[in-house]
Structures are given as structure tokens and as C-alpha cells.
Amino acid sequence: MGIFQRFNSQFKEILHDSELLFILAKRDISVRYKQTYLGVGWAIVRPVLTMLVFLFAFKNVAKIQDLSGYPIQLVIFSGILFWNLFATTFQSVSNSIIVNGNLISKVYFPRLIICLSSIAVSLIDFLVGLVVYIILAFALGQSISIHIFLLPLALILTLLSSLGFGILFASFSVKYRDLLQIIPLVVQYGFFVTPIVYTSQSLIGSKWFIYYSIINPLAGLVEFFRYSLLVKYHLFNPQILWISVASTLFIFSLSLFVFHKREDSFVDHL
Amino acid sequence: MSIIYNMQVIDVSSVSKKYKVYKNPGPISLKNGLKEVFSKKSNQEFWAINDVSFSLSAGDKLGIVGNNGAGKSTLLKILSRITKPTTGSISVQGKVASLLEVGTGFHPELTGRENIFLNGAILGMKKSEITAQFDEIVDFAGEQIIRFLDTPVKRYSSGMYVRLGFAIAAHLNPEILIIDEVLAVGDADFQKKSLGKMKEVASREKTILFVSHNLTAVANLCNKTLHLEKGRVKAFGDTGQILTSYMAALQNNVFEHQYERPEIAPGNDIIRLKYAKLHPRLHEDQSYWDIRHAFNIELEFWNLGSTSNLNVSLHVYASTGECIFNVGSGSLSCRYGLIRASLEVPGHYLNDGNYVVSFMVVKDKSIILHNFEEIFNFEIADFREDTTWYGKWPGYVRPSFSFPIEQISETI
Numbered sequence: 001m002g003i004f005q006r007f008n009s010q011f012k013e014i015l016h017d018s019e020l021l022f023i024l025a026k027r028d029i030s031v032r033y034k035q036t037y038l039g040v041g042w043a044i045v046r047p048v049l050t051m052l053v054f055l056f057a058f059k060n061v062a063k064i065q066d067l068s069g070y071p072i073q074l075v076i077f078s079g080i081l082f083w084n085l086f087a088t089t090f091q092s093v094s095n096s097i098i099v100n101g102n103l104i105s106k107v108y109f110p111r112l113i114i115c116l117s118s119i120a121v122s123l124i125d126f127l128v129g130l131v132v133y134i135i136l137a138f139a140l141g142q143s144i145s146i147h148i149f150l151l152p153l154a155l156i157l158t159l160l161s162s163l164g165f166g167i168l169f170a171s172f173s174v175k176y177r178d179l180l181q182i183i184p185l186v187v188q189y190g191f192f193v194t195p196i197v198y199t200s201q202s203l204i205g206s207k208w209f210i211y212y213s214i215i216n217p218l219a220g221l222v223e224f225f226r227y228s229l230l231v232k233y234h235l236f237n238p239q240i241l242w243i244s245v246a247s248t249l250f251i252f253s254l255s256l257f258v259f260h261k262r263e264d265s266f267v268d269h270l
Numbered sequence: 271m272s273i274i275y276n277m278q279v280i281d282v283s284s285v286s287k288k289y290k291v292y293k294n295p296g297p298i299s300l301k302n303g304l305k306e307v308f309s310k311k312s313n314q315e316f317w318a319i320n321d322v323s324f325s326l327s328a329g330d331k332l333g334i335v336g337n338n339g340a341g342k343s344t345l346l347k348i349l350s351r352i353t354k355p356t357t358g359s360i361s362v363q364g365k366v367a368s369l370l371e372v373g374t375g376f377h378p379e380l381t382g383r384e385n386i387f388l389n390g391a392i393l394g395m396k397k398s399e400i401t402a403q404f405d406e407i408v409d410f411a412g413e414q415i416i417r418f419l420d421t422p423v424k425r426y427s428s429g430m431y432v433r434l435g436f437a438i439a440a441h442l443n444p445e446i447l448i449i450d451e452v453l454a455v456g457d458a459d460f461q462k463k464s465l466g467k468m469k470e471v472a473s474r475e476k477t478i479l480f481v482s483h484n485l486t487a488v489a490n491l492c493n494k495t496l497h498l499e500k501g502r503v504k505a506f507g508d509t510g511q512i513l514t515s516y517m518a519a520l521q522n523n524v525f526e527h528q529y530e531r532p533e534i535a536p537g538n539d540i541i542r543l544k545y546a547k548l549h550p551r552l553h554e555d556q557s558y559w560d561i562r563h564a565f566n567i568e569l570e571f572w573n574l575g576s577t578s579n580l581n582v583s584l585h586v587y588a589s590t591g592e593c594i595f596n597v598g599s600g601s602l603s604c605r606y607g608l609i610r611a612s613l614e615v616p617g618h619y620l621n622d623g624n625y626v627v628s629f630m631v632v633k634d635k636s637i638i639l640h641n642f643e644e645i646f647n648f649e650i651a652d653f654r655e656d657t658t659w660y661g662k663w664p665g666y667v668r669p670s671f672s673f674p675i676e677q678i679s680e681t682i
Contacts, residue, residue: 023391031379034422106374107392108351108366264354267347268289 007256013110021113025120032121043128047080054197068199070230071140074133079196081129082225085155086162086218087187088122093166094183097174101270111263112256115167119159126155133229143231150228157221157248164251171255171262175269194218199226199235213240217251220244277363279446279477280326280349285358286501287319287344318344319355320501326494328364328445331478333488333509335516336498342481343450345498346370349479350448364445364477367394371450373435378424382415382434385423389438403441410463411437440467446477485513486652517558517651525549525646532572540575541631541640544608548627548646551617560653561668564617567646570610571631578633580604582611589624594666601635621668622652 014021033039054076058064068075096118097104097111104111137144165186173179194216195203200223203209213220220240227236291314319341326332334342347353349360350368375392376385386407390400400407408416411434423431468491471478482488488495488509495512497505505512527546529535535542547568550559559565569582582599599611627646631639652663 019397020391023388023397027377027380027384027388030384031377034379103375103392105347105352106370107368109392109394267353 006260010110010112010260014113014116017109017113020109021117024113024117028118028121029124040124040128043125044132046125047077047084047129048132050080051076058197068201068235070199070233071142073140074137074142074230075199075226076197077133077136078226078229079198079222081126081133082158082222083191083194083196084129085122085126086158087190088125089119089159089162090166090169091183091187092118092122093163094169094173095180096166097170097266098177098180098270105267105270111266112167112259115163115170115259119163123159137229145227145229145231145233147228147233150224154221154225154228157245158225160252161217161221161244161248164248164255167255167259168251171259174262174266190216190218195222199223201235204235204237210240210243213243214247217244217247221248277328278325279328279330279363280479281361282325282349283323283359285319285322285345285348285355285360286317287341287348287353288356289316289318290314291316317501319348321358322498322501322503323358324496324503324506326477326479328477329475330494331492332480333492333495334479334481334498335485335488335495335513336504339500340498341501342498343370344501346448346450346479346481362446365394366446366448367442367444368448369393369439369442369450370448372432372439376423376431376435379422381422382419382426385434386438389435393439393442394444395442399443407437407441410440410467436464440464440471444476446479447471448479450481485517486654489513514557525648527645532574535572536642537571538640540573542572542574543569543642544572545570546642546645548648550648558651559648560651561620561622562617562653563650564614564619566612566614567627568610568612569629570608573604573606573609575606575639577603577605579635580609580639581632581635582629583632584613584627584629586615586620587626587628588666589626592666594620594625598632618670619667620650621663621665622650623666624649 036042038045051073055073058072065072093115096114099118100114104114134144169179169183191197200209200219203212203219206212220237221244223233223236224241224244227233322341322345334345336342344353346368347370348355349362350366350370352368352370373385373389375389377388380388386404387397387400391397408419411430414430415434415437418426418430423434426434478491480488480492492509494507495505495509495516496503497512497516505515525548527543529542529544532542532544535544537543545568548565549568550563550565552559552563556563567584573580579601581601583596584598585596586594588594597613599613602609625648626644627648628641628643629645630641633639654663
């Protein structure tokens with residue numbers, strides 16, 4: 001069987017077991033909220049607190065000003081919303097195979113279902129955060145961009161990139177547990193080298209910006225994401241987005257390929 | 271249905287599974303992984319399953335037997351598609367459900383109700399199937415579960431947990447069912463119910479693969495048996511025939527030791543073993559040793575020392591290492607030469623299981639001259655009549671004391 005036929009048959013298997021995918025997602029969501037008193041409230045508290053910390057740091061300590069001209073609260077909050085979605089899905093997908101090791105060593109089902117179902121919790125958090133963003137925007141006298149119809153596309157691209165990186169880590173970390181130590185570092189450093197709490201305004205002029213965008217597809221994605229939320233956001237560059245889309249799709253397909261090559265050996269290392 | 275009945279639903283052809291034996295077991299660090307890539311030094315290999323072939327028709331019930339480490343669990347994992355064989359191929363036609371554990375994927379934080387849907391989906395049931403059978407599942411699991419249906423299963427007793435798990439599994443409706451010893455769960459009452467359900471399932475035209483240490487259960491449920499030994503197929507065929515030779519092979523191996531001359535015999539300067547024999551007294555037309563049979567142990571040893579008061583002290587240990595009993599022979603003033611001691615252990619005495627025999631030669635009832643350790647290693651099979659319960663019979667001994675029961679009156 002060719003690789004495409006195999007992908008095709010695997011895709012069909014996942015479709016066939018889509019009920020399992022949803023019930024595993026539901027499991028993660030209900031377990032998450034059963035264990036905490038604040039429940040879904042955490043999806044509000046976390047991004048708001050992060051935003052306040054950076055506002056404090058920028059305004060009162062470092063005296064940094066973002067020169068893009070957009071309300072700094074919205075720049076930071078939209079960035080954090082984007083980053084939390086990427087980072088939490090990336091982390092949960094990376095750990096998903098090991099966390100669900102007991103299932104994998106006792107029952108057969110398409111292994112990719114485990115990776116796919118583990119994005120559910122982050123997705124709920126994101127949707128809650130989005131509502132908070134909209135409230136915040138109106139509170140600051142701003143409205144929502146007419147480009148909001150592009151938000152689902154931005155969301156899908158973000159999920160594809162976090163799935164891509166996550167599946168790659170998941171594929172190797174079952175055997176090489178050292179990789180699990182790298183994940184928090186990726187999340188921590190990525191937060192600062194991507195325009196999350198700042199915009200790409202100050203980067204655009206640089207000669208290396210194009211190379212930077214190739215290496216870090218998230219830079220283009222986050223600005224696309226802001227473009228769909230902030231009114232008349234001028235830092236969105238379609239060319240950079242195409243670069244991001246290309247590298248996201250590349251990483252995602254690579255991850256599927258690697259996962260497919262390695263999934264049969266998972267159970268031997270769990 | 272006769273055409274389908276004759277179809278081969280499972281075809282396993284020269285399947286092998288290799289595992290690497292790492293010096294430091296457990297997850298591999300990146301450092302060792304890189305070392306492995308750069309140095310060509312290969313790890314030790316171990317074939318858990320080696321060139322296994324067999325095929326089953328629809329409706330066959332296969333029992334898989336063999337010692338610990340024979341590869342039974344690995345084979346089930348390959349058949350369930352949990353792990354891929356290193357070489358060889360399997361073809362399986364039809365919907366498969368495998369039960370390698372009761373309550374796979376139960377989440378302690380979720381309620382019994384939520385876990386029914388979760389576990390059912392994991393085992394391959396559609397949501398509509400679970401909904402349709404929900405009441406039956408809960409009924410089967412028992413009254414206690416009904417009351418705690420909306421309680422997280424972390425508050426369940428282990429018995430309730432297992433009952434709920436089995437109840438879900440019992441309502442699976444696959445064409446092929448793969449089971450690993452899950453019968454041995456729950457209390458006697460629940461086991462009886464489970465076995466009834468198993469038999470009901472078995473009576474449909476379903477293909478079942480069943481791993482068990484319990485030969486009585488295999489004999490009752492399975493028409494075919496696969497005997498694995500060190501990862502290879504030792505025998506495959508009709509259950510009756512295979513079980514007979516399996517037990518016979520199991521028991522014939524090391525039941526006799528004989529040494530021609532003292533120089534080559536185990537022992538020391540004073541005592542050397544000449545002959546040791548363990549001889550189960552099987553009933554006629556019976557080819558393997560079960561709990562009903564008495565057995566004899568005969569020992570002959572050379573006394574190479576001077577005349578002294580000797581006796582033999584014999585220990586029988588369970589496979590867990592606990593001593594079941596210790597008996598001493600009478601004491602005898604033995605001169606230089608050959609001494610014999612013999613012992614008879616009655617039937618209906620030891621329970622089914624694996625046992626080890628050791629004996630020592632003692633001087634003046636206090637000085638151990640030599641301890642012959644693990645002279646025999648044997649297994650006694652289970653035997654039951656008129657029972658629908660196939661769980662492990664508890665205890666190390668299995669007496670059949672007279673224990674009459676009678677109705678004294680018909681009024682209160």
C-alpha cells in the first residue's frame with residue numbers, strides 16, 4: 001500500500017471511530033472541570049492575570065510603549081489568547097500518548113484519536129477567552145473587526161501547527177522521555193520570540209524578518225489572528241501568512257508521516 | 271449460515287515478535303538512544319512469539335494455554351492489533367473486541383454512568399448500542415451499582431468496579447472476542463453470572479480466543495486449544511487431545527532423577543542422591559494429575575559416612591515460596607551404603623497449583639547433613655464436578671472432608 005492509501009484508510013478509521021474521539025474529548029473536559037472549584041472560570045482568570053502582569057511590567061516598570069497604535073490591552077490579550085491556545089494544545093498533544101498509555105496498551109483504536117481528542121480542553125478555554133476579549137474590546141471603546149469571519153481559519157491554522165509540533169513530540173517522547181523536558185522550554189521561549197505581548201511592528205523593518213517568519217510560523221499566524229479581531233489591523237502581511245501556512249502544512253504532514261511510522265512501536269515502550 | 275461457518279475468520283501465518291532486552295529496563299534516555307544509534311553494539315534480543323501459525327473458522331472457541339512466559343499475552347496483543355508482529359502476517363475478518371483487562375479506561379473522577387459510555391466506546395461500542403443496552407448493563411452489574419450510578423467510580427469498592435467493568439464487557443457484541451483471564455473476577459456469585467453470560471455468548475456463532483490458566487474452564491468453553499511453549503506452538507488442535515498431552519508433558523519432565531555412581535551425584539562427602547522419583551497415582555483412563563490423585567515420593571541416597579542416626583525431612587512449598595507442609599521420616603541407624611525412604615501423600619489434599627519439593631537428610635534429628643533443594647517442581651490441575659463456578663479455588667489445601675447437609679424439617 002502506498003503512503004497515501006494508508007493515510008486514507010487511517011482517516012476512514014478515525015471517521016469510523018469519531019464517537020470515541022468525542023467521548024475522549026468529553027472525558028478530558030468533564031474531568032478538568034470536576035477537579036476544580038472555579039471550573040471554567042480558570043479560562044478567564046488565567047489570560048486576564050497574564051495580561052495584567054504584562055501591563056504592569058510595560059507601563060510601570062520597563063516603561064515600554066508599543067508603537068503600533070492599537071490599545072495595548074487588546075494587543076496583549078489577543079496575543080495571549082492565541083499563545084495559550086497554541087501552547088496548551090501543543091503540551092497536551094505531546095503528552096497524550098504517555099498519559100493514555102494504559103488505554104494504548106490494552107485496546108486497539110487508531111492512535112491518532114488520542115492526539116486529536118486532547119485538544120478539546122484548550123479549545124473550550126479558548127472560546128471562553130474569546131468572549132472575554134470581546135467584552136474587553138467593547139469596554140475599551142473598540143469594536144470587533146469585520147474580518148472576524150477569518151477567525152475560524154486562523155483557529156484551524158493554529159490548531160494544525162500545534163498538532164504538528166505536538167504529534168512530532170508525542171511520536172518521539174514515548175521512546176525518548178528526555179524530550180518531555182524540552183516541551184516547557186519551547187513554550188516559555190516561544191512566548192518571547194513570537195509577537196505575543198508585542199506586535200511585529202518593530203520586526204518588520206529588519207532584513208532577517210523573512211527568515212524569522214520561515215523559522216517561526218507562529219509569527220505570521222498571530223498577526224493573522226489579530227487581523228481577524230482588531231479593527232483595521234495593518235500589521236497583517238498576506239505574504240508572511242503564506243509562508244506560515246506553507247510551513248504549518250509541512251510540519252503537520254511531516255508529523256502525520258512520523259507518527260504513522262512510529263505508532264506501532266508505542267506499546268513496546270509504554 | 272453454513273458457508274460463513276466454514277470460512278476462516280482468523281489466519282495467523284508465521285507470526286513472530288521480537289523484543290529488545292535493554293540492560294536498564296524502562297524508558298530510554300536520549301543519551302542511550304544516541305549511543306545505540308552511533309555504536310553498533312546491539313542489545314540482546316528476545317523472541318516472545320516465534321513462528322506461530324494457526325487458523326480458526328467462524329464459531330471456533332480457542333483456548334490458549336502454556337506456562338508463564340510462553341507468549342500467551344503477547345499473542346493476544348498481536349491478535350488485538352495492540353502491537354504489530356515483527357514478521358509474519360495475521361488476517362482477521364470481522365469486528366473484534368478484546369478484553370485484556372476489566373474496566374479499561376475507567377476514569378476515577380467520572381461517575382459510573384459516564385464510565386459506562388466511556389468504556390463502551392473504548393471497547394468499540396456505538397453510543398446507540400450502549401444507550402439501547404444501558405439498563406441491561408446496569409441490571410447485570412447489580413443493585414449496588416444502581417444506587418451509585420452517579421457517584422464517581424473512585425468511591426467504588428474494588429468489587430463494584432470490577433462488576434461494572436464486566437457488565438459492560440458482557441454486553442459487547444463483536445464477531446470475534448479476545449479474552450485474557452477476565453473470568454477470574456468478582457465474588458463467587460458474580461462469577462457464576464459472568465460464566466453464564468460467557469456461555470450464552472459462546473453458544474452464538476461467535477469466535478472466541480481465551481487465555482487461561484484454568485484448564486477446567488478451557489475444557490468447558492473451548493473446542494480448540496493452542497499450546498504455546500517458549501513462544502512457539504507446541505500443539506494445536508482439539509481441546510481434549512491438547513489438554514491431555516499438555517498436562518502429560520507438564521508432568522513428565524523432571525519426575526525422576528537417577529545417578530549411577532556417587533561421584534556424579536548431587537550431595538556432599540557424607541550424603542549423595544542416587545534416586546528420586548515422584549509418582550502421581552492417576553486414576554485409570556486419566557492422563558493428567560489433578561487434585562483427586564494421591565502421589566508417592568521415593569528417595570534413595572548413599573550414606574558415605576559412618577554409622578549414624580539419620581532421618582529425612584521433606585518440605586513442599588507453594589510457588590509463592592510458602593511452606594505448605596514439612597514431614598519427617600522415622601529415624602534409622604544407618605550404616606555405610608544405600609538408604610531408601612518413601613512417602614505417600616493422599617489425594618484431595620493439595621489444591622491445584624504449582625509446588626516445589628525439597629528434602630534434607632538430618633543426623634540425630636538436629637544436624638542437617640545435606641539439603642537437596644527443589645528436587646521436584648510439579649503442577650496439579652483442578653478438577654470440579656457439578657459446578658458452574660470456574661474461579662480459582664482458594665487455599666493451599668483442598669480437602670474433601672465429609673460435610674453433609676440435610677433438611678431437618680419443613681416448618682419454621
